[in-house]
Every structure is written in structure tokens, then in C-alpha cells.
Amino acid sequence: xxxxxxxxxxxxxxxxxxxxxxxxxxxxxxxxxxxxxxxxxxxxxxxxxxxxxxxxxxxxxxxxxxxxxxxxxxxxxxxxxxxxxxxxxxxxxxxxxxxxxxxxxxxxxxxxxxxxxxxxxxxxxxxxxxxxxxxxxxxxxxxxxxxxxxxxxxxxxxxxxxxxxxxxxxxxxxxxxxxxxxxxxxxxxxxxxxxxxxxxxxxxxxxxxxxxxxxxxxxxxxxxxxxxxxxxxxxxxxxxxxxxxxxxxxxxxxxxxxxxxxxxxxxxxxxxxxxxxxxxxxxx
Amino acid sequence: xxxxxxxxxxxxxxxxxxxxxxxxxxxxxxxxxxxxxxxxxxxxxxxxxxxxxxxxxxxxxxxxxxxxxxxxxxxxxxxxxxxxxxxxxxxxxxxxxxxxxxxxxxxxxxxxxxxxxxxxxxxxxxxxxxxxxxxxxxxxxxxxxxxxxxxxxxxxxxxxxxxxxxxxxxxxxxxxxxxxxxxxxxxxxxxxxxxxxxxxxxxxxxxxxxxxxxxxxxxxxxxxxxxxxxxxxxxxxxxxxxxxxxxxxxxxxxxxxxxxxxxxxxxxxxxxxxxxxxxxxxxxxxxxxxxxxxxxxxxxxxxxxxxxxxxxxxxxxxxxxxxxxxxxxxxxxxxxxxxxxxxxxx
Numbered sequence: 243x244x245x246x247x248x249x250x251x252x253x254x255x256x257x258x259x260x261x262x263x264x265x266x267x268x269x270x271x272x273x274x275x276x277x278x279x280x281x282x283x284x285x286x287x288x289x290x291x292x293x294x295x296x297x298x299x300x301x302x303x304x305x306x307x308x309x310x311x312x313x314x315x316x317x318x319x320x321x322x323x324x325x326x327x328x329x330x331x332x333x334x335x336x337x338x339x340x341x342x343x344x345x346x347x348x349x350x351x352x353x354x355x356x357x358x359x360x361x362x363x364x365x366x367x368x369x370x371x372x373x374x375x376x377x378x379x380x381x382x383x384x385x386x387x388x389x390x391x392x393x394x395x396x397x398x399x400x401x402x403x404x405x406x407x408x409x410x411x412x413x414x415x416x417x418x419x420x421x422x423x424x425x426x427x428x429x430x431x432x433x434x435x436x437x438x439x440x441x442x443x444x445x446x447x448x449x450x451x452x453x454x455x456x457x458x459x460x461x462x463x464x465x466x467x468x469x470x471x472x473x474x475x476x477x478x479x480x481x482x483x484x485x486x487x488x489x490x491x492x493x494x495x496x497x498x499x500x501x502x503x504x505x506x507x508x509x510x511x512x513x514x515x516x517x518x519x520x521x522x523x524x525x526x
Numbered sequence: 527x528x529x530x531x532x533x534x535x536x537x538x539x540x541x542x543x544x545x546x547x548x549x550x551x552x553x554x555x556x557x558x559x560x561x562x563x564x565x566x567x568x569x570x571x572x573x574x575x576x577x578x579x580x581x582x583x584x585x586x587x588x589x590x591x592x593x594x595x596x597x598x599x600x601x602x603x604x605x606x607x608x609x610x611x612x613x614x615x616x617x618x619x620x621x622x623x624x625x626x627x628x629x630x631x632x633x634x635x636x637x638x639x640x641x642x643x644x645x646x647x648x649x650x651x652x653x654x655x656x657x658x659x660x661x662x663x664x665x666x667x668x669x670x671x672x673x674x675x676x677x678x679x680x681x682x683x684x685x686x687x688x689x690x691x692x693x694x695x696x697x698x699x700x701x702x703x704x705x706x707x708x709x710x711x712x713x714x715x716x717x718x719x720x721x722x723x724x725x726x727x728x729x730x731x732x733x734x735x736x737x738x739x740x741x742x743x744x745x746x747x748x749x750x751x752x753x754x755x756x757x758x759x760x761x762x763x764x765x766x767x768x769x770x771x772x773x774x775x776x777x778x779x780x781x782x783x784x785x786x787x788x789x790x791x792x793x794x795x796x797x798x799x800x801x802x803x804x805x806x807x808x809x810x811x812x813x814x815x816x817x818x819x820x821x822x823x824x825x826x827x828x829x830x831x832x833x834x835x836x837x838x839x840x841x842x843x844x845x846x847x848x849x850x851x852x853x854x855x856x857x858x859x860x861x862x863x864x865x866x867x868x869x870x871x872x
Contacts, residue, residue: 319768343771350769356619356761357816362527367759371771376754376819379529388527400527423770 264459265293265316265427270325272311286311288325289485291478295426295457298449300470302494303480304504309463310431312480316461317429318342329427343371347420349413349430355404361415362400365390368422383422390421393456394448410441417448421456428452430462434469442466446473467504467520471495479503491518530817538814542827546601549831553838554593557845595736600727600837600851601830602739603792604802608829609747610788611803612810612821614671616757617781618678620686622866624804625789627690628674629697630667631800634793635723636700637666639707642719656735660742664790670696671786725799725852727837735795742791746784747826753777754818761816799833799852801859806832808866 268290273282286308293299301309314320316327318334327334329345337345347368368390369383391397394414399407404415413433420428430449434442450473453460464470470477470491477494479487481503487494495518497510507523607625614623614630625631641662645655674696678689708719722729756777759767764774792799809832810824833851836858840849 317769319765339768339773340771343769346769348766348769350766356615356621357811359816363529363815363817366527366529367762367770370755370759373755376751378531378819384527384529 262294263292264295264330265299265461266328267291267316268325268328270312270315270322270327272308272315272320272323274311284308284311284483286315286483287485289478289488290325291476291488293459293461293476295459296453297475298453298460298462298473299476299478300474300491301461301463301478301480302465302467302470304465306482307480308483309465309480311483312478313348313429313431313461313463316427317346317348340371343423345425346427346429347423347425349416349420349428349433358403358405360400361396361402361404361407362387362391364404364415365400365418365422368419371423386424387418387422390418391415393421393452394418409436410438410444413437413441413445414448417445421452426459428458428460430460432463432465434464434466442469449473467495467500471518471520492516495520530820535820535823538820539823539827542824542831546827546831546834549834550597550601553597553834554589556838556842557593592730595730595733596727596837597834598736599731599739599795600834602736602743603727603796603799604806604829604831604833605747605826606739606743606788606792606829607799607803607833608806608825609743609750609822610785610792612807612818612825613750613757613781613785613788614803615807616760616818617778617785618675618684618686618689619761619763620684620689621808622686622690622804622863623693624801625667625785625792626798626800627697627804627863628671628693629695629700630671630674630693630786630789631793631798632697632700632704633670633673634663634667634790635798636703636707637662637664637669637790638794639704639719640666643707643710656732656738660735660738660791660794662790663794664787667789667793668783668786670700671782721850722797724850725797725855726850727796727833728841728848729795731795739791739795742787746787746791747822749780749784751819751822753780754822757781757818758816797852799855801855801863802829802833802836804866805855805859805862808862 269288270286270290271288272286274284275282284306289312291299301312303309311320315322316334318327318337321335329337334342334346365387366379366383369379369387372383373379388397391400394417396411396414396418399411399415402411404412407415413436417433428449433445437445446469449460449462452458462470462474472491474491476489477487477491478485479494479499486503487499492512495510497508500510500520501508507525509521509523510518511521513519610630611624614625614628615621617623618628625634638659641659642655644662645658674689674693675684677692677696678684678686680688704723756767756772759770759772760774760777768774806829807821807825810821810828814820814824833855836854837851840851840854843849
């Protein structure tokens with residue numbers, strides 16, 4: 243799958259390893275060109291960052307800044323125009339679909355189901371990358387799925403129908419399915435979008451806990467400034483396809499920078515825990 | 527948590543096969559010539575065990591040579607249409623998909639008629655013709671589903687109402703093509719073709735065709751079954767399925783080709799029998815849930831049961847004249863389709 247203009251990639255047998263780095267995004271760029279003859283509609287300029295196991299990275303920015311594109315690139319669903327993305331030394335988009343699903347789990351914006359299924363059936367789907375075809379789930383699969391439900395505190399929902407539970411409960415079941423994949427990398431696309439505030443905090447608390455205990459590397463796309471400031475170890479700040487800043491929240495959250503990116507007057511203060519907090523003002 | 531196990535799958539299939547057996551026995555009994563249930567059961571077991579010489583009675587000929595082949599044909603056609611319907615529903619992510627509604631059956635019919643015309647013109651032997659007609663029907667089905675799929679695309683995504691509309695328009699366009707083609711066929715063939723088009727199992731088919739049909743069904747349905755777990759994930763969308771390790775393009779092409787084969791085979795022998803592919807998978811989902819590992823075999827057996835019942839009704843309610851079995855399934859299926867449509871929009 244390697245194109246000639248790119249530097250040779252490490253072969254599958256000899257992954258490039260760096261003991262402490264799990265996810266490494268290196269000079270990755272992308273261009274969305276619906277018709278090959280035309281100029282690209284959207285470009286993501288080259289950007290780099292790295293993340294360790296147990297870290298939460300927030301990709302932050304206003305709408306249409308390229309957040310979701312970056313997440314798709316990391317997930318391996320899109321191939322970068324230039325640069326490479328390594329997960330434990332393997333290039334993500336060249337991994338076979340099944341192997342990729344064993345290492346990377348994606349939690350997407352609400353998925354619609356064609357036919358109703360029960361929550362436990364949905365969580366068990368997370369075991370698909372380990373089987374597939376007509377294989378039947380093993381005892382081990384059931385144990386792993388049950389643990390996943392426990393970890394997100396949703397054991398009591400196990401037997402409920404997916405279309406009969408609340409948005410927050412549904413989000414937790416979707417997260418449980420991702421955990422059942424036993425991934426190294428957990429990707430979430432606007433996971434708090436349709437949740438009320440209590441459910442948002444619940445979800446991010448679980449993410450924080452899971453990242454620490456299970457050593458997941460978590461990448462979250464969001465436009466919620468304060469959630470990113472409170473929970474992320476690193477923030478990647480994007481504006482119109484350009485990466486403006488990468489670093490811990492305290493260094494990225496600067497008033498002028500955020501005002502310019504989000505086009506709103508705001509103030510930033512540091513809390514006692516060393517986390518930035520953003521307050522918005524009216525434009526008038 | 528109670529995931530599907532092989533034991534449970536086999537148990538349920540055996541149950542359904544039991545129901546099918548009972549239905550077949552009743553279907554064999556019903557008709558202009560009365561036969562006793564006991565004699566029938568005994569003879570059927572003998573045939574199954576390969577002792578057909580032991581059949582003593584004078585009705586043996588009627589039952590075994592006329593009713594049984596027709597029932598066997600109904601079993602294969604019903605199973606093919608239902609599995610095709612269940613596959614189309616998953617592949618197109620549309621609960622209202624079915625070979626008939628999407629115009630795929632009409633496409634297969636056009637292919638079959640074109641093949642018939644070619645056979646007449648080239649004066650092929652009956653053996654060759656027996657292969658050419660199903661092949662033409664398969665090609666017709668495959669081309670039609672590709673066309674309907676493209677019609678249903680909007681911004682690179684399948685839009686379910688556009689898809690249905692595209693299917694209905696395609697079906698009516700193809701009906702016009704069929705009428706045009708039929709007037710070129712002309713003469714003695716015409717009445718038979720009209721009856722065949724409405725969906726009909728009464729035309730005796732050569733035994734070799736029944737074998738071809740069963741073989742084609744096993745291969746195509748088997749191919750679809752290898753993707754059963756993938757289809758479960760496809761229901762949630764192609765992107766989600768990919769993130770869970772499903773090789774989406776491969777699954778799509780396997781299911782697309784296999785479902786076209788199933789539709790083509792069914793249409794080439796029985797015309798366009800509607801709604802079986804719609805009704806049966808939904809019934810089976812209500813009973814067994816939407817796991818395709820269970821749903822596909824259940825639909826196959828359920829489709830056989832439903833079509834044998836429908837065909838038995840078709841040849842008995844207005845006896846001595848034969849109704850078209852397609853009329854029977856449409857009488858029941860069309861209102862059911864409306865019900866599904868209304869419920870979905872509610």
C-alpha cells in the first residue's frame with residue numbers, strides 16, 4: 243500500500259518501537275478532494291504529536307476545523323496524504339481491518355440501529371474482531387463483555403433494548419462495546435454531544451479512570467473547552483485545518499489564542515488543581 | 527447475557543424443519559384426489575429412506591409425481607426468496623427491501639424472457655435451455671440491483687426512501703419492457719408467460735432443474751451464511767462495521783452476487799412471486815431476534831413453509847382451477863408492507 247513518493251515504512255516484522263510512546267502522529271496531512279481535477283475542498287496541514295499509554299488527548303477546535311478528519315486518520319480509516327501514524331510502531335492505515343479493530347476502538351456519534359437489539363448483544367459485537375464469520379461467542383467473550391459493562395457501570399442495562407434507553411445510557415453501552423474490543427487506543431468522536439451535563443461528567447470520569455487503570459491511550463474529539471481543560475493530558479488545538487498548538491491544557495489555554503480560534507470573548511483562569519477554566523462573555 | 531450457541535441454533539432449525547414436514551404432509555394430502563394422512567406419512571418416510579418401490583396405492587402417482595415435485599419446488603423457491611430478502615435488508619440497510627419490491631425480480635424476469643427468446647431463435651436443446659434461462663435471470667437480477675443501488679445513492683450514502691422509490695420505478699419500467707418483449711414472443715407462449723410472470727409453481731419442471739436449483743441455493747445461501755456475523759454489524763452502518771473489523775467491500779460483493787443468484791434461480795422457475803422475501807425475514811426476526819446466524823437459516827426454512835402453504839392455498843381454494851401463487855402472497859404481503867411502512871414512519 244506504500245506509495246513511491248513516501249519514505250519506506252518499517253516492515254510488519256520489525257515494528258519501530260519506542261518503549262514509552264504508544265501513538266505517534268508524524269507530520270500527517272490530508273486533503274479532501276471530491277473530484278480529482280478540482281482543488282481540494284478541505285486540507286489538514288501537517289501536524290505531529292505523541293501520546294503515552296494512560297494519556298488522554300483532546301482534539302479541540304470549532305466546527306469544521308478538521309477534528310473528525312484527524313480522528314479518522316488516526317483510526318486508519320483514511321490514508322494520510324503525507325506523513326505517518328504509528329500505533330506501537332505499526333502504521334495504522336496499513337493494518338488489516340481485523341487486526342486494526344483489535345487495537346483501535348472507535349466510539350462514534352450516535353449510531354442508528356435498523357433492527358432493535360439488546361444492550362448485551364450490542365456489547366458482544368465488540369468481540370467480532372476476534373472471531374467473525376459464523377463463529378459463536380465463547381465463555382471468554384461473555385466474561386470480557388460483562389467486565390466491559392461493569393467498567394462503565396451499566397450492568398443493570400444489560401437486558402434492555404438499545405432503542406429504549408436514554409442517550410447517556412446508550413453512550414455508555416457504546417463505550418462498553420469499545421472496551422470489549424480490548425483496544426490499545428480508544429477514539430471518541432464528540433462523545434458528549436447529546437448528553438446533559440451530569441452524563442458528560444460521568445462519561446469523562448469513566449474515561450479518566452479507564453485510561454489510568456487499563457492503560458488505554460484515549461483520543462477525544464470535542465469542542466467543549468472546559469471538559470478538555472479539565473480532563474485532557476494533552477490538547478491539540480485546531481483551526482481551519484491548521485494545528486495551532488499542542489501541549490498540556492495549561493499551556494494551550496491562553497485567552498488571546500482561544501478568543502481568536504473560537505471567535506468569542508472569554509477569560510481563562512487557573513483552578514487550584516492547575517487546570518484552566520474558561521468563562522464566556524457576550525459579544526455586546 | 528445469552529449469546530447464540532450452535533446447540534440452540536440446531537435445536538430451533540430442527541423445530542422449524544418439523545413444522546415444514548407437517549406442512550408438506552398436509553399439502554400432499556390436500557387436493558382433488560383424497561388421500562389418507564396415515565398412508566401419506568408412511569409413504570413419505572419410505573421415500574425419504576429411499577424405498578419408493580414400497581408405495582403400493584393407486585394415488586402414489588398423483589402424490590409422488592405431481593404434488594411432491596411441486597412442493598419441493600416451492601420449498602427451494604421460498605427458501606431462496608426469503609434468504610435473498612433477508613440479505614437485501616441487511617445489505618441495503620432497509621427493512622422494506624425485498625427482491626420483488628426493489629424490482630430485482632422483474633429484472634430477473636426480463637433476463638429470463640430474453641434468454642427464452644434467444645433459445646427459440648437459436649433452437650437450443652432443452653438441456654441447454656435449462657441452463658440458459660436461470661443464467662439470464664441471474665444476470666437480469668444482478669444488473670437490476672446494481673442499478674437500483676446507484677439510484678438509491680445520495681452523496682455517496684444509501685438513502686432508504688430514494689432507494690425504495692428507485693426500486694418501484696425500476697420495477698414499473700421493467701414491467702413495460704416485459705410487456706414489450708412478450709408481444710414479440712407472441713402466440714402460444716403468451717398465456718404461459720403471463721401466468722409465469724404473476725408467480726406460478728404449477729409448471730412441471732425437469733428433475734435436473736430441481737437439482738440445479740437446490741445446488742445453486744446451497745452454494746449461494748452458504749456463501750451468504752459465511753458473512754452472517756458481519757451482516758449483524760452492517761446493520762449499524764458500514765463505517766461502524768469497518769471499525770469492528772468487518773471487511774465491508776468483500777461482504778458487500780459476496781452478499782450482492784449470492785442474493786442475485788438466489789433471486790435469479792427462483793424467478794427462472796417460478797416467475798415473480800412477491801413479498802415472501804419481505805414477510806418471512808420479519809416474522810423470523812419477531813420470533814428469533816435479528817442475529818443473522820439464526821435469522822438466515824430460519825428465513826430459509828420459514829420461506830419454504832410459507833410458500834408451500836401459499837401454493838397449497840393457490841391450488842385448493844378455487845379448485846379445480848389454479849390460482850397464481852404470486853396473487854396469494856401479494857394478497858397477504860401487500861397489506862403487510864403498508865403496515866411496516868406506516869409503523870416505520872410513526
